[in-house]
Amino acid sequence: KQEVTQIPAALSVPEGENLVLNCSFTDSAIYNLQWFRQDPGKGLTSLLLIQSSQREQTSGRLNASLDKSSGRSTLYIAASQPGDSATYLCAVPERRTYKYIFGTGTRLKVLA
Amino acid sequence: DGGITQSPKYLFRKEGQNVTLSCEQNLNHDAMYWYRQDPGQGLRLIYYSQIVNDFQKGDIAEGYSVSREKKESFPLTVTSAQKNPTAFYLCASSINRLAGISTDTQYFGPGTRLTVL
Numbered sequence: 001k002q003e004v005t006q007i008p009a010a011l012s013v014p015e016g017e018n019l020v021l022n023c024s025f026t027d028s029a030i031y032n033l034q035w036f037r038q039d040p041g042k043g044l045t046s047l048l049l050i051q052s053s054q055r056e057q058t059s060g061r062l063n064a065s066l067d068k069s070s071g072r073s074t075l076y077i078a079a080s081q082p083g084d085s086a087t088y089l090c091a092v093p094e095r096r097t098y099k100y101i102f103g104t105g106t107r108l109k110v111l112a
Numbered sequence: 113d114g115g116i117t118q119s120p121k122y123l124f125r126k127e128g129q130n131v132t133l134s135c136e137q138n139l140n141h142d143a144m145y146w147y148r149q150d151p152g153q154g155l156r157l158i159y160y161s162q163i164v165n166d167f168q169k170g171d172i173a174e175g176y177s178v179s180r181e182k183k184e185s186f187p188l189t190v191t192s193a194q195k196n197p198t199a200f201y202l203c204a205s206s207i208n209r210l211a212g213i214s215t216d217t218q219y220f221g222p223g224t225r226l227t228v229l
Contacts, residue, residue: 031216032216034217036220041200041223041225042222042223043118043202043220043222044204044218045220046218049215049217089154091218093216097168098143098160098162098206098216099145099157099170100145100157100204100206100218102154103154104153104154105154
Protein backbone atom coordinates (compact mmCIF):
# COMPACT_ATOMS: atom_id res chain seq x y z
CA LYS A 1 0.00 0.00 0.00
CA GLN A 2 1.34 3.40 -1.00
CA GLU A 3 2.38 5.69 1.85
CA VAL A 4 3.44 9.32 1.46
CA THR A 5 5.52 11.16 4.05
CA GLN A 6 6.54 14.81 4.25
CA ILE A 7 9.38 16.12 6.37
CA PRO A 8 9.65 18.53 8.09
CA ALA A 9 6.11 19.07 9.39
CA ALA A 10 6.80 22.77 9.90
CA LEU A 11 9.48 25.19 8.75
CA SER A 12 10.24 28.86 9.45
CA VAL A 13 12.72 30.75 7.31
CA PRO A 14 13.71 34.41 6.85
CA GLU A 15 12.58 36.15 3.69
CA GLY A 16 14.87 35.67 0.69
CA GLU A 17 16.13 32.23 1.68
CA ASN A 18 16.08 29.33 -0.76
CA LEU A 19 14.42 26.27 0.70
CA VAL A 20 13.62 22.62 -0.02
CA LEU A 21 10.55 20.66 1.00
CA ASN A 22 10.67 16.87 0.93
CA CYS A 23 8.16 14.21 -0.05
CA SER A 24 8.79 10.46 0.19
CA PHE A 25 6.68 7.60 -1.16
CA THR A 26 6.97 3.86 -0.60
CA ASP A 27 5.86 2.46 -3.98
CA SER A 28 8.00 3.74 -6.83
CA ALA A 29 5.53 2.60 -9.51
CA ILE A 30 3.75 5.93 -9.72
CA TYR A 31 1.92 7.62 -12.59
CA ASN A 32 2.80 11.11 -11.44
CA LEU A 33 3.38 13.22 -8.35
CA GLN A 34 1.60 16.47 -7.64
CA TRP A 35 2.51 19.35 -5.33
CA PHE A 36 -0.22 21.53 -3.81
CA ARG A 37 -0.42 24.67 -1.75
CA GLN A 38 -3.09 25.25 0.89
CA ASP A 39 -3.74 28.56 2.58
CA PRO A 40 -5.52 28.51 5.97
CA GLY A 41 -9.22 27.72 5.61
CA LYS A 42 -8.97 27.31 1.84
CA GLY A 43 -8.94 24.53 -0.69
CA LEU A 44 -5.81 23.13 -2.32
CA THR A 45 -4.20 24.79 -5.31
CA SER A 46 -2.16 22.70 -7.72
CA LEU A 47 1.40 23.98 -8.10
CA LEU A 48 3.24 21.42 -10.19
CA LEU A 49 2.67 17.96 -11.63
CA ILE A 50 5.59 15.72 -12.54
CA GLN A 51 4.84 12.78 -14.78
CA SER A 52 6.58 9.49 -14.00
CA SER A 53 8.76 9.88 -17.11
CA GLN A 54 9.98 13.33 -16.05
CA ARG A 55 12.78 14.33 -13.67
CA GLU A 56 11.64 17.86 -12.88
CA GLN A 57 9.13 20.62 -13.52
CA THR A 58 9.49 24.36 -13.07
CA SER A 59 7.03 27.17 -12.56
CA GLY A 60 8.42 30.58 -11.72
CA ARG A 61 10.37 30.35 -8.46
CA LEU A 62 9.25 26.76 -7.90
CA ASN A 63 11.10 23.68 -9.07
CA ALA A 64 9.97 20.15 -8.31
CA SER A 65 12.17 17.11 -8.87
CA LEU A 66 11.31 13.43 -8.92
CA ASP A 67 13.54 10.44 -8.22
CA LYS A 68 11.38 7.35 -8.50
CA SER A 69 14.16 4.90 -7.68
CA SER A 70 14.67 6.44 -4.26
CA GLY A 71 10.98 7.25 -3.75
CA ARG A 72 11.55 10.95 -3.30
CA SER A 73 10.42 14.30 -4.61
CA THR A 74 11.60 17.73 -3.57
CA LEU A 75 10.00 21.13 -4.00
CA TYR A 76 12.56 23.90 -4.25
CA ILE A 77 11.40 27.46 -3.57
CA ALA A 78 13.82 30.17 -4.60
CA ALA A 79 14.05 33.58 -2.92
CA SER A 80 11.20 32.90 -0.52
CA GLN A 81 8.66 35.64 0.22
CA PRO A 82 6.14 36.12 3.06
CA GLY A 83 3.39 35.37 0.51
CA ASP A 84 4.79 31.85 0.18
CA SER A 85 3.65 31.11 3.74
CA ALA A 86 1.20 28.21 3.49
CA THR A 87 1.00 24.44 3.86
CA TYR A 88 2.51 22.45 1.02
CA LEU A 89 1.26 18.94 0.29
CA CYS A 90 2.35 16.28 -2.16
CA ALA A 91 0.17 13.49 -3.54
CA VAL A 92 0.43 10.45 -5.81
CA PRO A 93 -2.42 8.53 -7.50
CA GLU A 94 -2.63 4.90 -6.48
CA ARG A 95 -2.45 2.36 -9.26
CA ARG A 96 -5.70 0.63 -10.29
CA THR A 97 -8.01 2.72 -8.11
CA TYR A 98 -6.76 6.20 -9.10
CA LYS A 99 -7.21 7.22 -5.45
CA TYR A 100 -4.83 10.02 -4.49
CA ILE A 101 -2.59 9.41 -1.48
CA PHE A 102 -1.60 12.63 0.30
CA GLY A 103 1.23 13.46 2.61
CA THR A 104 0.42 15.33 5.83
CA GLY A 105 2.05 18.49 4.53
CA THR A 106 4.79 20.93 5.49
CA ARG A 107 3.63 24.16 7.10
CA LEU A 108 5.91 26.93 5.85
CA LYS A 109 6.27 30.36 7.42
CA VAL A 110 8.43 32.96 5.69
CA LEU A 111 9.36 35.78 8.05
CA ALA A 112 9.59 39.35 6.77
CA ASP B 113 -15.52 30.36 -15.49
CA GLY B 114 -14.36 26.75 -15.10
CA GLY B 115 -13.85 25.11 -11.73
CA ILE B 116 -15.33 23.41 -8.72
CA THR B 117 -17.84 25.01 -6.41
CA GLN B 118 -18.82 23.87 -2.94
CA SER B 119 -21.70 25.11 -0.87
CA PRO B 120 -22.30 26.20 1.72
CA LYS B 121 -19.00 27.63 2.94
CA TYR B 122 -20.05 27.15 6.57
CA LEU B 123 -22.58 24.65 7.86
CA PHE B 124 -23.88 23.97 11.33
CA ARG B 125 -25.46 20.70 12.31
CA LYS B 126 -27.45 19.76 15.36
CA GLU B 127 -27.06 16.39 17.01
CA GLY B 128 -29.01 13.66 15.16
CA GLN B 129 -29.43 15.71 11.99
CA ASN B 130 -28.41 14.75 8.46
CA VAL B 131 -26.82 17.47 6.33
CA THR B 132 -25.82 17.51 2.66
CA LEU B 133 -22.77 19.25 1.24
CA SER B 134 -22.89 20.29 -2.40
CA CYS B 135 -20.09 19.86 -4.94
CA GLU B 136 -20.41 20.88 -8.59
CA GLN B 137 -17.79 20.93 -11.35
CA ASN B 138 -17.87 22.18 -14.93
CA LEU B 139 -14.46 20.80 -15.92
CA ASN B 140 -15.93 17.74 -17.68
CA HIS B 141 -13.98 15.53 -15.29
CA ASP B 142 -14.92 11.87 -14.91
CA ALA B 143 -13.73 11.40 -11.33
CA MET B 144 -14.80 13.22 -8.20
CA TYR B 145 -13.65 12.87 -4.60
CA TRP B 146 -14.62 13.86 -1.08
CA TYR B 147 -11.96 14.40 1.56
CA ARG B 148 -12.09 15.27 5.22
CA GLN B 149 -9.38 17.42 6.80
CA ASP B 150 -8.94 17.78 10.55
CA PRO B 151 -6.62 20.36 12.16
CA GLY B 152 -2.97 19.45 11.76
CA GLN B 153 -3.77 16.35 9.72
CA GLY B 154 -3.60 15.41 6.09
CA LEU B 155 -6.53 14.70 3.80
CA ARG B 156 -8.51 11.52 4.38
CA LEU B 157 -10.61 10.09 1.56
CA ILE B 158 -14.30 9.58 2.31
CA TYR B 159 -15.76 8.51 -1.05
CA TYR B 160 -14.75 8.71 -4.66
CA SER B 161 -16.46 8.22 -7.98
CA GLN B 162 -14.70 7.46 -11.25
CA ILE B 163 -17.82 7.63 -13.41
CA VAL B 164 -21.49 8.56 -13.27
CA ASN B 165 -23.69 6.16 -11.28
CA ASP B 166 -20.68 4.52 -9.66
CA PHE B 167 -18.78 5.30 -6.45
CA GLN B 168 -16.51 3.56 -3.96
CA LYS B 169 -15.81 3.92 -0.27
CA GLY B 170 -12.61 5.58 0.75
CA ASP B 171 -10.76 5.16 4.02
CA ILE B 172 -13.36 6.75 6.33
CA ALA B 173 -16.78 6.19 4.69
CA GLU B 174 -18.71 5.22 7.84
CA GLY B 175 -21.44 7.76 8.62
CA TYR B 176 -21.34 9.31 5.15
CA SER B 177 -23.24 8.70 1.92
CA VAL B 178 -22.92 10.01 -1.65
CA SER B 179 -24.65 9.88 -5.02
CA ARG B 180 -23.39 10.46 -8.56
CA GLU B 181 -26.44 10.85 -10.76
CA LYS B 182 -24.85 13.53 -12.94
CA LYS B 183 -21.29 13.96 -14.13
CA GLU B 184 -21.16 17.49 -12.75
CA SER B 185 -22.46 16.78 -9.26
CA PHE B 186 -21.25 14.69 -6.30
CA PRO B 187 -23.16 15.60 -3.12
CA LEU B 188 -22.04 14.28 0.27
CA THR B 189 -24.50 13.57 3.08
CA VAL B 190 -23.19 13.53 6.61
CA THR B 191 -25.58 11.31 8.53
CA SER B 192 -26.36 11.17 12.24
CA ALA B 193 -24.28 7.97 12.35
CA GLN B 194 -21.11 10.06 11.93
CA LYS B 195 -20.18 10.67 15.55
CA ASN B 196 -17.53 13.33 15.06
CA PRO B 197 -18.40 15.26 11.90
CA THR B 198 -16.85 18.61 12.81
CA ALA B 199 -14.17 19.11 10.15
CA PHE B 200 -13.25 20.84 6.91
CA TYR B 201 -14.61 19.00 3.86
CA LEU B 202 -12.97 19.26 0.47
CA CYS B 203 -14.32 18.14 -2.88
CA ALA B 204 -12.02 17.48 -5.83
CA SER B 205 -12.19 16.26 -9.39
CA SER B 206 -9.71 14.74 -11.80
CA ILE B 207 -9.17 12.47 -14.79
CA ASN B 208 -10.25 13.53 -18.14
CA ARG B 209 -9.90 10.00 -19.50
CA LEU B 210 -8.94 11.26 -22.91
CA ALA B 211 -5.86 12.94 -21.39
CA GLY B 212 -4.67 9.89 -19.47
CA ILE B 213 -3.68 9.31 -15.87
CA SER B 214 -0.03 10.38 -16.20
CA THR B 215 -1.01 13.99 -16.89
CA ASP B 216 -4.06 13.98 -14.67
CA THR B 217 -4.31 16.91 -12.29
CA GLN B 218 -6.58 17.06 -9.27
CA TYR B 219 -8.56 20.25 -8.78
CA PHE B 220 -10.09 21.26 -5.48
CA GLY B 221 -13.09 23.29 -4.43
CA PRO B 222 -12.89 25.98 -1.71
CA GLY B 223 -14.20 23.66 1.03
CA THR B 224 -17.08 23.52 3.49
CA ARG B 225 -16.49 23.88 7.21
CA LEU B 226 -18.99 21.78 9.15
CA THR B 227 -19.54 22.35 12.86
CA VAL B 228 -21.72 20.31 15.18
CA LEU B 229 -23.61 22.39 17.70
